Amino acid sequence: MRIVLLQSIRMNLMDIAKIFSLLQPDKEEEDTDMGEKQALSQAVYDNDSYTLDQLLCQERYKRFINSRSGWGVPGTPLRLAASYGHLRCLQVLLAHGADVDSLDVKAQTPLFTAVSHGHLDCVRVLLEAGACPGGSIYNNCSPVLTAARDGAAAILQELLGHGAEVNVKAKLPVWASNIASCSGPLYLAAVYGHLDCFRLLLLHGADPNYNCTDQSLLARVPRPRTLLEICLHHNCEPEYIQLLIDFGANIYLPSLSLDLNFQDYKGSALLLQARATPRSLLSQARLVIRRALFQARQPQALDQLDIPPVLISYLKHQL
Incomplete structure (x- = not known):
């Protein structure tokens, strides 16, 4: 038990060190004026997608598209857009190459933030842009x-x-x-x-x-x-x-x-x-078929089975 506990502590410390290394700002960013980052954040905060787009067309601003800033929980502009549900700003940032799985200081992705705030449209856009549906492995x-x-x-x-x-x-x-x-x-x-x-x-x-x-x-x-x-x-x-x-x-x-x-x-x-x-034969057959398809990672194959539509509905628990 002691060995397992020590291994767990060691692994936890390694994970913490890894997270901190990922979240540390670049030295170049630390030595740069904050004006550009603040301008991006302000445009997102104001839900001003036009200004945001104009700023990101300039290299001096675009280089900070994935930089974390702000009070409270510093995050990227994409994270800020996801938290406020500013969909158009979110789309502009993604169009300019924002990292869809960028992390804030709590190792949370923009998708996690959008889910936490209940912004369905932002969730859809982020997932379609390739966001990991499981969030960050470090959270x-x-x-x-x-x-x-x-x-x-x-x-x-x-x-x-x-x-x-x-x-x-x-x-x-x-x-x-x-x-x-x-x-x-x-x-x-x-x-x-x-x-x-x-x-x-x-x-x-x-x-x-x-x-x-x-x-x-x-x-x-x-x-x-x-x-x-x-x-x-x-x-x-x-x-x-x-x-x-x-x-x-x-x-x-x-x-x-x-x-x-x-x-x-x-x-x-x-x-x-x-x-x-006793469970009915029909119910047992449904369990076996569903289990086989999920184990094969092909649940969508339910709709492709050559059986009457009423049985497909039964397999999908729609009856």
């Missing part, structure tokens, strides 16, 4: 986790549609394994009451049993809690329990004790009914 959180927590279903759809990891987990040290195993998108969507996000995550292949698929992480947790247990514990609406059952959650994993105050809870009744009733 503990991710756009998917943020969207699931905030209930931003439209933003979550864009992220998942561009290949974001549906089973992403917060980056936490080894000693916080128990927390990490209960901090995934499905968990957040459930405890914050965002049923539309919960269903969307399951449709994109989220694991219905646990919040992560990292078996080494789960092995370090004395007793990892399933999503069914979490939903029961938080008295989530029965729809959450039914969705987990429909998407193939192992209904025998939760240790549901009848002496708890769950007897009158509709969610526990659904679980007990599922345990007493």
Whole structure:
């Protein structure tokens, strides 16, 4: 245990050193007058895309297009545009070659900032420009986790549609394994009451049993809690329990004790009914087909199957 802890500390220190090296300003920038950077930031702040475009046509300004500046959380002009939702300025910056995945001092990308502020149009533009849907590897959180927590279903759809990891987990040290195993998108969507996000995550292949698929992480947790247990514990609406059952959650994993105050809870009744009733052959076939396509990373192939449209709708949980 001590060796693992020392390795974790060493790796964390290496990550911190790497982050600081990435975020340090260039010596040339430190010795340069701040006027150009301030002019770019002011144009973005004023949502003046015309002035911004005129400035970036001049080399003396364009060389600072990816420079961080400003009070509070210094960031690039692109990050500033994403935080305010100034879409036209965002497009101008990208057209002039702004780094779509530039980092602020918290190692957050412009996409993460746009997601955090709920700017759907900016999220779409950034993703179409090639922004990493998972955000920065140096940040503990991710756009998917943020969207699931905030209930931003439209933003979550864009992220998942561009290949974001549906089973992403917060980056936490080894000693916080128990927390990490209960901090995934499905968990957040459930405890914050965002049923539309919960269903969307399951449709994109989220694991219905646990919040992560990292078996080494789960092995370090004395007793990892399933999503069914979490939903029961938080008295989530029965729809959450039914969705987990429909998407193939192992209904025998939760240790549901009848002496708890769950007897009158509709969610526990659904679980007990599922345990007493064998899953239909049609339901089992849907689970097998969906699982095979997701393992092959071809979920879009559902629409290409040579079967009646009503069965395709069933496979996509649209019935």
